Amino acid sequence: MQIGIVEGKDFSQKAIDSLKKIGTVTIFDKNDINIFIEDKDILFIRLNYNIDAKLLKNAKVLKFICSPTTGLNHIDLKTCNDNNIKIISLKNQKEFLQTIRATPEHTFGLILSLLRNYKRAFLDSNNNTWDRDIYKGYELYGKRIGIIGFGRVGSILAKYFNTFDAQTFFYDIKLEINTNFAQRVSSIKELISKSDIVVLSASYSDEYNRFFDKKYVDLLKDKYFINTARGELVDEEYLLTKIEESYFKGIAIDVFQNEAKKNNNIEKFLSLASKTNNLIITSHIAGATYESMWKTEEFIVDLLKEEL
Numbered sequence: 073m074q075i076g077i078v079e080g081k082d083f084s085q086k087a088i089d090s091l092k093k094i095g096t097v098t099i100f101d102k103n104d105i106n107i108f109i110e111d112k113d114i115l116f117i118r119l120n121y122n123i124d125a126k127l128l129k130n131a132k133v134l135k136f137i138c139s140p141t142t143g144l145n146h147i148d149l150k151t152c153n154d155n156n157i158k159i160i161s162l163k164n165q166k167e168f169l170q171t172i173r174a175t176p177e178h179t180f181g182l183i184l185s186l187l188r189n190y191k192r193a194f195l196d197s198n199n200n201t202w203d204r205d206i207y208k209g210y211e212l213y214g215k216r217i218g219i220i221g222f223g224r225v226g227s228i229l230a231k232y233f234n235t236f237d238a239q240t241f242f243y244d245i246k247l248e249i250n251t252n253f254a255q256r257v258s259s260i261k262e263l264i265s266k267s268d269i270v271v272l273s274a275s276y277s278d279e280y281n282r283f284f285d286k287k288y289v290d291l292l293k294d295k296y297f298i299n300t301a302r303g304e305l306v307d308e309e310y311l312l313t314k315i316e317e318s319y320f321k322g323i324a325i326d327v328f329q330n331e332a333k334k335n336n337n338i339e340k341f342l343s344l345a346s347k348t349n350n351l352i353i354t355s356h357i358a359g360a361t362y363e364s365m366w367k368t369e370e371f372i373v374d375l376l377k378e379e380l
Contacts, residue, residue, distance in 0.1 A: 090374075117137060138375075142161070217268070219263075221243075227253070230251060264295070296322045
């Protein structure tokens with residue numbers, strides 16, 4: 073079998089060695105992905121490429137797409153289904169995902185960075201003002217935090233916040249969730265009204281495209297907002313207008329709509345980030361630690377073996 077790894081940088085060597093027992097492994101050299109996938113039976117991807125219908129036309133014999141991610145909005149699922157291409161991912165792998173802590177840790181770090189003004193408080197030769205008063209921030213202790221989407225990331229965050237003696241609320245469409253670390257509220261509007269800090273950690277599906285729109289963004293005045301879920305969940309255009317108005321206490325964003333495409337708002341956000349100290353942008357690195365990526369790649373290989 074021909075196995076292609078589209079994004080091979082720092083890919084788990086253990087996973088590669090395991091794949092070599094299945095077939096011939098080739099790592100994409102970034103020349104022409106259309107040619108690269110022509111003879112591949114199995115394709116391993118991350119997030120830098122949009123696997124759409126146009127690209128998949130070149131996949132003559134493709135049987136499996138392996139993506140060590142929970143979200144799948146970078147893959148044209150309909151085209152895959154129509155062509156009998158099976159998707160192997162981390163979606164619904166709840167027990168295993170409890171061991172993957174990169175995203176909740178990054179989210180937690182973004183919150184502390186906003187509260188403590190780390191973006192401008194880290195000093196170097198170009199930023200050398202030694203004056204603690206201008207960098208003063210706020211404590212997490214006693215803050216009210218609202219989590220939208222209480223899955224793996226949200227539930228782990230609630231434990232972190234509990235340790236720091238913050239008060240945590242959550243909203244989730246699943247009514248069967250029980251936790252000792254956060255209080256359920258009945259609506260997103262109620263959650264925002266009760267919170268100083270609002271964290272978006274919901275899963276993405278087409279029915280929730282840009283659900284976090286004007287009616288919710290307008291409630292965030294003088295609050296902190298963090299999105300490490302998916303950019304497609306938010307009305308980015310409206311969010312941009314409110315950032316320009318200095319509407320929020322602080323914003324941290326790790327995910328954007330159409331990240332792997334040219335028609336996105338990343339440059340607009342970066343432009344605003346260069347002008348304001350309370351907007352932090354990271355390049356979808358929440359899940360990108362060596363430990364988490366290696367473990368997920370090795371786990372996906374094991375799932376693939378079960379399918380073969």
